[in-house]
Amino acid sequence: MANESSVVVARAAAFNPRPLLLLIGIAGAVAAGVAVMLWWQGPNWSLLYGNLDTNDAGQVVQALQTAGIKYKLSEDTGAVMVSADQVHAARLKLAAQGLPEGSSSGLDLINKDSGIGVSQFMESARYQYALETELARTISSLRSVAAARIHLAITQQSAFVRDRHPVSASVFLQLRPGGRLEAEQVQAIIHLVASSIPDLAADQVTVVDQQGRLLSSPASAQSALQTEQFAAAQRIEDSYVQRIEQLLVPLVGAGKVRAQVTVDLETNDNEESREEYKPDSAIVRSEQTSLQTGPGATGAGGVPGALTNQPPAGGTVPPPPPPPPRPPAR
Numbered sequence: 001m002a003n004e005s006s007v008v009v010a011r012a013a014a015f016n017p018r019p020l021l022l023l024i025g026i027a028g029a030v031a032a033g034v035a036v037m038l039w040w041q042g043p044n045w046s047l048l049y050g051n052l053d054t055n056d057a058g059q060v061v062q063a064l065q066t067a068g069i070k071y072k073l074s075e076d077t078g079a080v081m082v083s084a085d086q087v088h089a090a091r092l093k094l095a096a097q098g099l100p101e102g103s104s105s106g107l108d109l110i111n112k113d114s115g116i117g118v119s120q121f122m123e124s125a126r127y128q129y130a131l132e133t134e135l136a137r138t139i140s141s142l143r144s145v146a147a148a149r150i151h152l153a154i155t156q157q158s159a160f161v162r163d164r165h166p167v168s169a170s171v172f173l174q175l176r177p178g179g180r181l182e183a184e185q186v187q188a189i190i191h192l193v194a195s196s197i198p199d200l201a202a203d204q205v206t207v208v209d210q211q212g213r214l215l216s217s218p219a220s221a222q223s224a225l226q227t228e229q230f231a232a233a234q235r236i237e238d239s240y241v242q243r244i245e246q247l248l249v250p251l252v253g254a255g256k257v258r259a260q261v262t263v264d265l266e267t268n269d270n271e272e273s274r275e276e277y278k279p280d281s282a283i284v285r286s287e288q289t290s291l292q293t294g295p296g297a298t299g300a301g302g303v304p305g306a307l308t309n310q311p312p313a314g315g316t317v318p319p320p321p322p323p324p325p326r327p328p329a330r
Contacts, residue, residue, distance in 0.1 A: 144179035
């Protein structure tokens with residue numbers, strides 16, 4: 001009995017609950033930390049609408065408050081975010097209320113009822129605004145353009161005005177962060193606007209970005225020719241650099257060749273005009289014809305009229321000449 005009791009006491013002494021309590025305490029602390037972090041971060045926000053103007057953003061926020069949906073408004077981009085599990089429900093509720101309306105309706109304005117008593121000036125202004133909006137939408141679809149606005153200066157046609165100012169347009173572009181437009185893209189925007197408006201020339205379109213930089217330069221044949229010549233020289237230089245590196249890299253190893261080529265193109269244009277005559281040629285170089293009329297002329301004369309065309313009275317036909325004599329026979 002003494003031996004059994006000593007074994008039980010030894011086993012009881014061997015069991016120590018402190019490590020287990022320590023592990024339970026660590027697990028509880030980790031769970032509490034995760035809960036506090038989740039509570040601090042709030043729900044998992046998801047984008048509801050982005051790039052809203054002030055009017056649409058205010059209407060959307062008011063509708064979310066009325067529906068009791070928690071939202072978060074980004075101060076930098078103006079995007080409205082809601083909880084990830086409420087995105088679809090929020091969009092359905094806002095769509096039922098016709099939100100967001102959009103800052104521009106484009107040609108949809110034409111479908112609206114104008115009402116009775118709307119003046120012709122208001123109709124023309126509405127149509128012009130619709131054109132500006134549709135062109136801005138098209139330009140905003142470019143990858144580097146975040147938003148665009150277009151202002152058209154269209155003069156009214158009148159039969160009483162002789163000299164009219166030409167139609168002009170100005171395009172304001174808001175580029176995306178890090179976005180840049182090439183010269184070809186700017187020219188494409190200019191020709192897009194000019195082709196969409198009657199009587200609008202390409203040199204009357206001005207393109208400006210949000211930094212105030214003039215992206216469109218005055219259209220001139222000389223400047224366009226210089227730009228094309230510079231691009232051609234740059235392409236030739238790049239081609240020679242690539243060919244040199246392809247020849248030398250296999251011999252000396254990668255990273256040990258650095259080539260630089262400068263190309264000087266002869267771009268002078270000479271126009272020459274020359275007129276040449278060949279005296280030995282049988283081709284007639286010039287011809288002059290002289291016609292003489294009057295008493296000393298060899299041609300027909302007289303007073304023009306019916307009497308001149310009639311033969312004179314008493315005229316006779318002379319007899320035919322006699323045949324030549326025959327030679328004597330031998």
